[in-house]
Amino acid sequence: MALVRTLSLRAATLLGVLLTVLVLLVVTLGSTGFSDRILTAVINEEIRALRTAQATQARDTDALEEALEVRRQELIEFYDLDKAWWERMPATVFRVITLDLGEARTLRSSEGSRRVSDIVLERLPNTAILLTTSLVITAVIGLAVGVKMATRVGTRLDRTVSFGAAISFALPAWWTGILLILLLSFQFNILPSGGMFSTPPPEGDIARFFDLLKHAILPIITLVLVSVGPYLYAVRTMTLNVAQEDHVLVARAKGLAESAVMRQHILRVAAPPIVTGLILSLVGSLGGSILVETVFNWNGMGRLYFEAVAGTPDEGLIVALTFIFTLMYVVARFVLEVLYLLLDPRVRYSG
């Protein structure tokens, strides 16, 4: 029962996060007058379009102006612009939290739908491909090299890799991407500089798959380069910490083989924080995807966010997307909690 209690407590906190972020967004938009400005601009735009359309037919300009004024009032009422922002707020919060994300003003999905949820569902898999692939590669390299380093602390290998990890941490993902484009795409012309498919995309599913793969190489290398350093360094430190516990000494004294000591007595104990580190780096690259996808013109969630904020900001879309980002973040965190419980018996039993 303790397990359920712990988990539901975490779930409640994470729900709290979602709600807090949402309220923060809406309050910021409302209290700064940003929301009013955007809505007014939308209405003005609509009225202007209407006037241009009607001007050729209508003879009586006074009547036209009157009709437009009536329409304007309708729109103001429709958008609730006649109410103060705090009166509009609860409805917005409720709408978004029930995943009714509304419609985008200019962005469309490839099938032409303007519903934000359609657009998000179309872009989400593209981001997932990038993030999960690079996560798996990071995990494999990080575990292999990190554990190796921990067994050879102070050697030249350890120092070199530590230094490399520092560089990896200091590298901004987007600049690494630019560097790779400059080198592999511009200088040597081996790989495409951006986009997800060649233009025109090749015929056939297999050809398309390899085309996608070719376009994904640079973004994935970029993501791995910037996340692997901190991760393998963390693995090294955590393994090292456990390796000096008394129970490891006992295991060695029993005459267990070094590989068995490493597997059963060191890594088993270090597993929870190692997994935590991995998920945290995934969570970190969620935000980073905004930059990496912009650099590589990758049609994912990150670039969608960038498109929503660039130019005339689309208020509804920004709120919806920031919410979705937080949601992804929170879900990742919850998965982490569950994994932690599965891996660490102490948490499971003590409650």
Add this chain to the structure above:
Amino acid sequence: MNATFSGAVRVLVGSSIGKAGLILLGFLVAVSVWVLVTYPLDFGTREWSNPAVWADNPKAVPPTWTNIFPGSDNVAHATLTTSEPYDVRTAGSVTAETYRLPLAHNFDGFPTFISFSLEPVTFQGRPPLITLTLERPDGGTVRLLQHVPSGGRDGETGPFVRYLDNPYRILLSTEETFRSALADYHNERYGTDLGERDLRGFGDQAAFGTPVAGDGAAFEPLQGEYTFVVTATFADENDSMEGAKVVIGGDVFGGMGSDSQGRDLFVGLLFGFPVALFIGLLASTLTTAIGASLGIMSGYLGGWVDTAIQRLADVVANVPLLPILIFMVIVLGSNLLLIILVLVAFSWPGLTILIRSMVLQLRSGQLVEATKALGASQRRVMIRHIFPQTAPYVFAQMIFFTPAAILAEAGLSFLGLGDPSIPTWGQILEQGFRTGAVYVGYWWWVLPPGLLIVLTAMAFVLLALAIEPVLNPRLRTMR
């Protein structure tokens, strides 16, 4: 737990990684101090975003030192300014001043442009006559230009001053007289059949070349000593000209090249040093100050204060930083201080949670018990007895958070959301990326700013790595 602040510093200096970090940091600080002393504080608005300052620079060209690469022989950028007159002749009240501006042109190429500008000219009645003549290595002399500043307007009384607020600056190749003078020169000397129209777009080549046999305007570079001769003829002895300038646009420019607006990237990159340090250090100082004090309060005071702070930390720690940062900048406007404040507002929880767990142990320690027994107030215990024991951790966190803040601002700038009044490395990179510099290979525009960001972040990451053994004694024994 028994780490001390001075111990932390000793470990830092003792390890080779720490030394490397300190040397890097020293370099960054030295450059920043130099920049702060020599640059105007409003550099961003007054110079960097002011196109007039950069008008005479070639656009998007690589640094001058690229000429050391084999096979590249690019025309160097040259700015020739008048100083002392070479010759002054007087006849009655009329004075003629002559200035000679020599230029060695030893490149296999032509200038990208030639511009001529005048500094303020003062005259009493009749405006002076200013001429520009070119002496070429082939022994010929071409009068390129004559210019007379506009005279006194109705109701305006002397002395007249021209080009004080609106400087006189022309590109020679856009002047008809320049082209026809060169056409005449080549026709006479080399027997070509060129007209003024033929030289449209070829004026600079005609000035620095000899015609290639065949039809049309084709020139090959003529290497050797050129001299621009500026002559100013004044009608009154009190008339004067403050100076004149001839700029030969190069294919290479300065120490770091130029961007597509002709801005000297070296100057811009230097300004980025203090800005990056300012962002990193201010953000990390504020974050650690908030994080540590909330952590100490949470751990020491306990009760509802503890619960409230921990719940808040839990929520804030789970907010994705970059989306929120982007959102806030879009809504509230791009301002460097705002960016730093938002960074701080969402970054403190990690430290708070760490410090709280430490304080929980310290609280029941003998030192604190004894101090309380002596009647110390809660505030005094927290500030004088608990904080010093957590100081090394706080210090380490501060170092660790600095590069994170610098990278976050750079990322934001890269999305075009940086503070437009303060140029940063991220913004220079963004402009390079946005104008397609990456896809046409303008490496000097995108590599150096990124490298500097990495270098700055590296300095702090190395320090953080070096200080780690202080906090985790197990790592120390192994080295």
